[in-house]
Amino acid sequence: MSSETGSQRKATGKDAEKKMPRKAQDVNIALRRAYESAIEETIPDSMMDLLNKLN
Numbered sequence: 001m002s003s004e005t006g007s008q009r010k011a012t013g014k015d016a017e018k019k020m021p022r023k024a025q026d027v028n029i030a031l032r033r034a035y036e037s038a039i040e041e042t043i044p045d046s047m048m049d050l051l052n053k054l055n
Contacts, residue, residue: 020028043051
C-alpha cells in the first residue's frame with residue numbers, strides 16, 4: 001500500500017510529459033537524443049582490442 005495520495009503520485013509515460021513544464025520537456029527530449037546518438041556510435045577498434053585483453 002502506498003502512502004501517496006492521488007495528486008501526489010508521479011505520472012509516467014505520456015501523462016508525465018503532458019504535466020511537465022515546457023523547459024523540462026525540452027531537456028528530456030535533448031537527453032533522449034543524446035543517449036540514442038551515443039548508443040548508435042561504433043566502438044573504435046583500439047577500444048575493442050583493450051576490452052578483448054580483459055577476457
